[in-house]
Amino acid sequence: MERILAEHVPDVTVLGLDDVVAYAEPVEDAPTFAGNALLKARAGAAATGLPTVADDSGLCVDALNGMPGVLSARWSGPPKDDARNNRLLLDQLSDVPDERRGAHFRCAVAVVVPGGPEVVVEGRMDGRVVREVRGAGGFGYDVLFVADEAPGLTTAELDVAGKDAISHRGKALRELAPRLPGLLGAADPG
Incomplete structure (x- = not known):
């Protein structure tokens, strides 16, 4: 998040959870990525009084009904x-043929400004699930996912810049970035 936002809004300082007073993170029990992202952003804004960006993402596999x-x-x-x-x-997916192993990563990024607006944007990275674990980068399902925009490599085999350029999270953050200055300007100063 910091890498991508710094590229587009260099005047914004990004703080992580380790940079603020600890607070109880909410249970992610919403039925959608957007709902979970909003739960987390609202909790962060309420606990810190700061504009808060949070995301939720996951892998949706066609053959498994999402x-x-x-x-x-x-x-x-x-x-x-x-x-x-x-x-x-x-x-x-063991008995699913290669041509039916389509999938996508989806990410929802929410911004909650205390006393101001709430905004959610989404990003998507299409691809497929391969049959064996490959790569050491990334996390989660990256070792099994080949993006349409980087054929032949799992997202765990891409370098950081390559993954940021095509990832669902990168796409959502790049959509959000130009809106951040206006959203932050809407923050309640009191």
């Missing part, structure tokens, strides 16, 4: 475990 979707991080059950989630995905 699953794991909003359950992506916890699809294989608690505790969250990327390797277990990836094994479950491979097991679920």
